[in-house]
Structures are given as structure tokens and as C-alpha cells.
Amino acid sequence: MRAFSYERPGHLDDAVALLAEHGPEARPLAGGTDLIIRLRDGSIRPQIVVDVKGIAELDWEIREADDHLRIGALTVMTDIAADERIRRDYQALAEAAAVVGAVQIRNRATLAGNICNASPAADTAPALLVYGATVVATGPTGARRIPMDEFFIRSGVTTLARGEIVTAIELPRPAGRRGAVHLRRTRRRGHDLASVTLTVAVHDDGVTNLAFGSLGPRAILVADDTGLLADPAAPDAAKVERLETLFAAASPSARSMRASPEYRLAMLRVLGLRAVGTAIRRLAEGPVQ
Amino acid sequence: MTTANRRIDLTVNGRARSIEVAPHHTLLEVLRDDLGLRGTKECCLVGECGACTVLVDAVSVDSCLMLAVEAHGATVTTVEGLATGDRLHPLQQAFLDTGAAQCGFCIPGQLISATALLELNPHPTRADVEEGLAGNLCRCAGYEQIIEAVLAAAVAGDAQR
Numbered sequence: 001m002r003a004f005s006y007e008r009p010g011h012l013d014d015a016v017a018l019l020a021e022h023g024p025e026a027r028p029l030a031g032g033t034d035l036i037i038r039l040r041d042g043s044i045r046p047q048i049v050v051d052v053k054g055i056a057e058l059d060w061e062i063r064e065a066d067d068h069l070r071i072g073a074l075t076v077m078t079d080i081a082a083d084e085r086i087r088r089d090y091q092a093l094a095e096a097a098a099v100v101g102a103v104q105i106r107n108r109a110t111l112a113g114n115i116c117n118a119s120p121a122a123d124t125a126p127a128l129l130v131y132g133a134t135v136v137a138t139g140p141t142g143a144r145r146i147p148m149d150e151f152f153i154r155s156g157v158t159t160l161a162r163g164e165i166v167t168a169i170e171l172p173r174p175a176g177r178r179g180a181v182h183l184r185r186t187r188r189r190g191h192d193l194a195s196v197t198l199t200v201a202v203h204d205d206g207v208t209n210l211a212f213g214s215l216g217p218r219a220i221l222v223a224d225d226t227g228l229l230a231d232p233a234a235p236d237a238a239k240v241e242r243l244e245t246l247f248a249a250a251s252p253s254a255r256s257m258r259a260s261p262e263y264r265l266a267m268l269r270v271l272g273l274r275a276v277g278t279a280i281r282r283l284a285e286g287p288v289q
Numbered sequence: 290m291t292t293a294n295r296r297i298d299l300t301v302n303g304r305a306r307s308i309e310v311a312p313h314h315t316l317l318e319v320l321r322d323d324l325g326l327r328g329t330k331e332c333c334l335v336g337e338c339g340a341c342t343v344l345v346d347a348v349s350v351d352s353c354l355m356l357a358v359e360a361h362g363a364t365v366t367t368v369e370g371l372a373t374g375d376r377l378h379p380l381q382q383a384f385l386d387t388g389a390a391q392c393g394f395c396i397p398g399q400l401i402s403a404t405a406l407l408e409l410n411p412h413p414t415r416a417d418v419e420e421g422l423a424g425n426l427c428r429c430a431g432y433e434q435i436i437e438a439v440l441a442a443a444v445a446g447d448a449q450r
Contacts, residue, residue: 001313001314001315002313003292003311003312003313004292004312004313005290005291005292005312006295006312006313006356006358007290008358029356029359032354032355032356032359033336033351033354036315036353036354036355036356037334037335037336037354039313040334047290048290049312049356051356051358051359053359078348101336101424102339102423102424102425103349103402103405103406103420103421103423103424104336104339104342104349104350104351104402104424105336105351105354105424107348107349107350108350108351108354108355191337191423191424
């Protein structure tokens with residue numbers, strides 16, 4: 001690994017100032033499970049690594065607020081997957097966090113890091129999109145809130161400005177009852193990067209939200225407000241047709257080694273019907289998800 | 290702004306250490322090369338194989354994906370820290386008894402992951418063990434004996450209580 005300077009600022013202002021001053025020559029470090037791989041393989045060569053874990057204003061808490069659940073920027077996947085409130089009200093996010101890497105990775109990897117790394121295959125991205133999460137960030141001009149759907153651009157690129165640091169991720173309180181599920185397709189059992197990721201939430205008002213990842217530069221959020229997907233009695237053939245339309249924006253890369261575009265698209269359709277079925281069942285069985 | 294070495298204080302296998310480390314050196318490199326603890330293995334370096342697993346503040350991590358400077362103030366346990374004097378850790382004994390070590394390369398990581406698992410879940414099911422050790426690959430494919438050993442150690446742990 002090439003030498004770099006390591007900074008561990010104690011306050012948010014100092015971290016923002018460092019990142020703003022050095023721009024692309026500085027990289028924030030949270031869990032490090034993506035960053036250190038890239039530092040080692042030389043695909044990034046920053047002069048400074050800014051460890052955000054010493055910042056007094058950041059925390060690893062999951063806290064209930066008036067109209068949302070707030071996940072601190074330092075919260076790791078293990079804690080998200082195990083949190084009772086997330087398992088109850090945001091089940092698909094708990095499921096997504098539980099399949100990021102293996103235990104050792106989940107013990108270090110943060111939710112904030114997962115979205116900032118902005119991998120098209122990021123497991124938590126579809127779930128955060130479906131739940132309408134908000135990213136809270138602080139930069140040189142102050143704090144702002146970014147809707148999840150306006151956060152991702154493409155692999156490694158987000159709408160965060162120079163010097164901006166994610167401080168929390170907020171999940172709006174569920175408006176009604178819903179059933180949701182996160183599904184993925186990997187090359188092998190056990191831990192692996194996903195070739196397809198999909199989160200589906202069926203709401204009691206008949207609306208179905210879907211988000212899929214690993215099928216293009218970023219995860220994509222779509223909605224079915226016709227009531228067809230949420231209808232337990234609607235025939236599968238009609239649902240498959242509807243899913244085809246909703247998945248039209250999927251554009252998997254032909255260069256990926258993990259799976260061919262044809263395979264990914266075929267699996268998206270399979271997972272789509274399966275996820276809708278599971279979400280409908282969970283809506284019928286569970287209290288709120 | 291400097292790439293010069295930094296002093297870190299940490300506890301490794303119960304012993305307080307204060308050492309100078311390069312900011313770009315991983316915990317794995319410092320454990321093996323600076324502290325001479327070569328039980329922890331270097332293998333994939335991308336967080337897939339688990340050969341470098343250690344406990345940092347009682348939590349299992351891939352030490353190849355953590356900078357040594359991040360371990361300042363931490364308590365680290367490597368495979369060398371499992372036995373007490375001449376007495377093997379119950380998991381080590383179980384691995385021996387079931388013949389879980391073939392070439393042995395992955396075993397330090399397997400033992401540390403199993404230690405973390407039993408600490409959190411003293412009565413794991415077979416599925417719990419499979420999930421708990423999913424981040425530790427064994428290229429001899431000795432998984433059956435490894436899972437058997439962890440389940441046996443859990444039962445042995447019960448008998449001791």
C-alpha cells in the first residue's frame with residue numbers, strides 16, 4: 001500500500017475542512033472494508049485518509065425521532081441487522097444488512113459507507129430507496145438533507161459535494177401497513193457480491209415500490225400504483241408483464257465478470273415475482289413491515 | 290500532514306503494547322511483522338477468506354481491512370491468545386479431537402470466528418455455525434469437521450458450566 005497521511009479529527013468542522021481543502025486527494029475512512037481494498041490495489045491513491053470514527057458529532061446509534069428512525073453514520077451492518085425496530089418496521093433493510101459480506105465485514109462496514117461507496121451492487125441501496133430514506137450530510141456550507149433517490153449517480157459517485165460528510169440516514173416512519181422483502185442472486189451460497197439485488201414493498205393502499213441494483217450504474221426505484229402487483233388474486237402472467245415494464249430501465253453491464261446481462265435480466269424477473277409474492281404474504285401476516 | 294510513523298497503544302493477547310506503526314500498514318501487517326504473531330494468516334487481502342480474522346474489542350474483524358492506527362486503544366486477541374499456558378482453549382481442543390485441521394492454514398481464523406460466535410451464541414445450531422463461519426474459507430474443504438468441532442465445543446462449554 002502506498003504511504004498516506006492519517007488524520008483522525010475530533011470534530012465535524014475539522015473533518016469537513018480537511019476534506020474540502022484536499023478534495024480528491026483526501027478519502028474518508030469509516031469501516032474501511034471497501035476503502036482499504038482500493039488503497040491496496042492502487043485504484044485510489046489519496047495523500048490523506050481521514051478517519052471519521054473520532055468525530056464527536058458522529059455516532060453509531062439507532063434512535064427514534066418524531067417522524068423517523070435515525071441511523072448514525074458510524075452504525076455497522078451487524079447492529080442494523082440485529083435491531084428490533086429495523087427488523088419490525090424496515091424488514092427488507094435488516095435483510096439487506098444481514099447479507100453484506102460475512103460476519104467480519106458486517107462488524108466493520110457502515111451503512112453510510114455502503115451508500116457513499118455507491119457500488120451498483122450495494123445491498124442496502126434498494127431497501128433504502130424503497131423506504132424513502134433521507135441522507136443527512138454536513139459540508140462547508142452547512143447541513144442538508146438529500147432524498148435517497150437523489151443521492152446515487154454511478155459507481156463510486158454520489159451527489160455529495162466536496163467536503164461533505166454523511167452524518168446520519170433517516171427512515172421515515174411507515175405511513176400504513178406494508179410487507180417488504182429483500183432478495184439477491186449471488187454466484188455461490190455464502191457471502192458474495194450480488195449479481196442482482198431487489199427490494200419490494202407492498203403497501204396496504206395497493207401501491208408497490210420496487211428497487212433493483214447491480215443492473216446498471218446505480219440502483220433504480222420504480223412504483224406500481226395500479227394495484228396489480230399488490231393484488232393477491234391477480235394472475236402471475238399479468239404480474240410478470242407489469243414487472244417487465246417496471247424493469248425496463250435495467251441496463252446491466254456486459255463487462256462484469258459476475259454474470260451476463262441476459263442472466264441478470266432473467267433473474268430479475270424471477271426474483272421480482274418471488275419478492276412480490278413474499279411481500280404480499282408478509283403484509284397479510286405481519287403487523288407493520 | 291505527514292506519512293511518518295505514529296505511536297499506538299493497544300492490548301494484544303492480554304499484554305499492553307506501545308509501538309510505532311506506519312499509517313498505511315494494516316493491523317495484519319503489524320501483528321505479523323512488528324509483533325511477530327504469525328498465527329494470523331495473510332491470504333486474499335480483500336475480506337473474503339477470513340484467514341486474517343482477529344478479535345478487536347471482542348468483535349471479529351478481517352485484520353487485512355483495518356489499519357493498525359485504527360487499533361489505537363483497542364484490545365486485540367489473536368489465535369496465540371486463545372490458550373491459557375499449556376491448556377488449550379476448548380475450541381482448540383475440539384478442533385484437535387475432531388480432526389478439523391487439515392493443512393491448518395485457515396484454522397487460526399476459523400478458531401477466532403468460532404470464539405466470537407460462541408461468545409454471542411453459546412448454543413448455536415448447525416445453521417448458526419455455518420453463518421458464523423461463512424467468512425472463513427477452507428480450501429481443504431474440511432468444513433464438516435470444523436462445524437462438528439464448533440458444535441462439540443459448545444456442548445463441552447455447557448458441561449463446564
